[in-house]
Amino acid sequence: MDTQQQTYALETTANTKQQESRNRLMELFKNSPLPSPDLLFNLGLYTRSSLLVKFLVMYEVYQKFLNVPGVIMEFGTWWGQNLVLLENLRSILEPFNKQRKIIGFDTYSGYPLPTDADGNSAVWQEGSYATSADYVEYLEELIKTHEAGNVLGHLQGVHQLVKGDVIQKVPEYFTQHPETIVAFAYFDMGLYEPTKVALNTIKSHMVSGSVILLDELTWPEAPGEALAFKELFRPNEYSIEKIKLYPSKTIVTMK
Ligand SMILES: C[S@@+](CC[C@H](N)C(=O)[O-])C[C@H]1O[C@@H](n2cnc3c(N)ncnc32)[C@H](O)[C@@H]1O
Structure with missing residues (x-):
């Protein structure tokens, strides 16, 4: 194994x-x-409690955007556990909503070089969090398999994995799909530049009630995420709350 x-x-x-x-x-x-x-x-x-809590958090967050139209995006998927979790929550909470496309972005070859805005962390080393060779194909098959076992599973195609640097791939995605509405965006890259590009790109594609989950907003070790968020969003544009069960995760809801 x-x-x-x-x-x-x-x-x-x-x-x-x-x-x-x-x-x-x-x-x-x-x-x-x-x-x-x-x-x-x-x-x-x-399953350790530290993993179980992530499932509970995602369930809590999903309920917040349940009635908001649009897609789900994760920026920084790593092995894709959240994508599978979100597909399964989709199937439990809104089994007939096959328009709830789930899109994951990652290099799948790990972190690029951090910049000065990212501080010094052992986690953000170039290449850390790399997945194995050809992992994208495996993950696609895995998600399809979960989907096939869920309600309306024969209507495949509500998932997309986008491989490459978010800095190029996210603007490219929205140029190709300008009609996209983002109901939920999960940010878990922790780095300034890609977070800023993705936040800036999705901003005009969100609607009232759209939810952003920020993984590292209050982490001194990862200042880039907070810097990017604070540069782009004015406090009167959103409401914000710390997740009850998980101190470092923050939910932002657009007004
Ligand atoms: C902490 S991991 C994500 C963990 C995942 N969200 C989870 O909960 O299991 C951060 C991920 O961000 C990705 N990443 C960092 N910078 C990126 C960039 N510029 N473009 C694409 N992916 C990036 C890394 O490859 C890594 O897989």
């Missing part, structure tokens, strides 16, 4: 004891006695 060893630091606040318990959980997972179909149906056995 371990085809790729991590060569970069992940964001973590875990202390040594917690890290040891994570390593133990990993061993227990790798040596799971469950047969594969049972394992797939019992993944909760291995």
